[in-house]
Amino acid sequence: MLWTAGKTLAGHGKFMFHGKTMLAHRMAWFFEHGEILSRDQLLLHSCNVPSCVEVSHLRIGTHAENMADRVAAGNYAATRGMSCSFARFTDEEVARMREMIAEGMKQREIAALFECSQSYISAIARGKIRAHPTSEPSPAILAQREREARASANRQRIDEIISVVHPDDEIVGEEWRPTPFEGYMVSSLGRVRGRTMIILKLFIREGDYAIVHCGNRNPQAVHILVCEAWHGPRPAPGMHAAHRNGDSMDNSPENLRWATPLENIGQDRLRHGTVLRGADANGAKLTQEQVNAIRAQLPGTRGIIARLAREYGVVHGTIRAIRDNLTWRELNP
Structure with a gap:
């Protein structure tokens, strides 16, 4: 017997009673046995269906037993x-x-x-955490290592440029233009001079973009300064200074243009392979095969969203986004 009215995010049936939210399966237990359960007493579903209110499918258990049931049913990722x-x-x-x-x-x-x-x-x-060694690093550690490797590579590139040309040397063919910040100039090679005519030191921020400080607490992206100097002010709010070749360190004027977010992210970055999609995206909980199976069942009959969310262990919004082609959509590079 399944509860078909309101449900919690975990899929348990719920309803309002005298201004309080009551869980349907716990109330079913009360009506059957006349027993009011404490907060520490959990009702476990032998059928592994949270919306089930069939009393014969319920039993009193502990949190540890509940977690063990979820792991056995494949509804809980027990990562350590x-x-x-x-x-x-x-x-x-x-x-x-x-x-x-x-x-x-x-x-x-x-x-x-x-x-x-x-x-x-x-x-x-006290042995409460990290008591069991593992062999594989977490995605967070892998992502951190990748960021550090990219930052190190970019710093090496900057050092190589400086080792060939002194920061304050004039370079043949280099053109300087003013920036929106008084006294600061930007060049066609992506260098920036301050008020004292000294070349400013470049820093690498998240996303592998070079930035300089045009004054106290005023970090500015070099590619935006170059794009404004050679291609005029930003045509509309929210537009990006896009790199044509996908190299975020190549800030030459001919490599930059103003583009909409869709053009920059949805087209350029896909073509350059610098944006992760589908199962490769950070935090992806589904595979392409699972998404194909979900999409094959949509739009479906009433209740299909909730059923698919339970079956694949995701929230209802994930299924709706797939249905509405907001995520996992096919984009032409």
């Missing part, structure tokens, strides 16, 4: 250690933390050394 998407530290770093704890080092000193909270170190000391 570095395989957890939120993991910050490798197994080697955690092992070093435990060594420091065993050596008698104070937890607050260990936390300061690893730039984490003391409560995190305390949980490691």
Whole structure:
């Protein structure tokens, strides 16, 4: 017997009673057995269907039993250690933390050394977390390593340019034009001069774009300065200074143009392969095969959204976005 009215995000039936939200399966248990359950007493579904209110499918259990049921049914991703998407530290770093704890080092000193909270170190000391080593790093660690590698490569490129041409040297064919900031000039080679005529140091920000500081607390993207100087002000709010060849460090005027977000992200970046799509996107919970199977069942009959969300372990909005072609859509490069 399935509850067909209102439901929680987890899929349990719910209704309002005297201004309070009541869970349908717990009320079904009360009407059948006359027993009011405490907060610590959970009702577990033997059928693994959250919206089910059939009393014969329910039993009282603990949180640990509930999690074990979810893992057995494949409805819960039991990731540990570095395989957890939120993991910050490798197994080697955690092992070093435990060594420091065993050596008698104070937890607050260990936390300061690893730039984490003391409560995190305390949980490691008590074996509450990271008790089981893993072999694969989490997506967060892999993404961090990739960002660091890109930043290192960009810094190396800047150093190579400086090693050939002194920052303040004049370069044959280099053209300088004013920026919107008084006293600051930008060149056709993507260099920027300050009020004292000294070439400003470049920094790499997230997305691998070069920035300079045109005054105190005034970071500016070099590619935008070049695009404004050679192609005029931004034609409309929200438009991007797009790189034609996809190289974010190539800030020559001929490589830049004003483009809409769709042209820059939906077309250029897809063509350059610098935007992740589908199963390759960060945080993707579905595969292309699963999306194809979902799309084949849409629009479907009433209740299809909720059923597919339960079946594939995602929220209703994910199914609606696939149905409305907002995500996992096919774009022509």
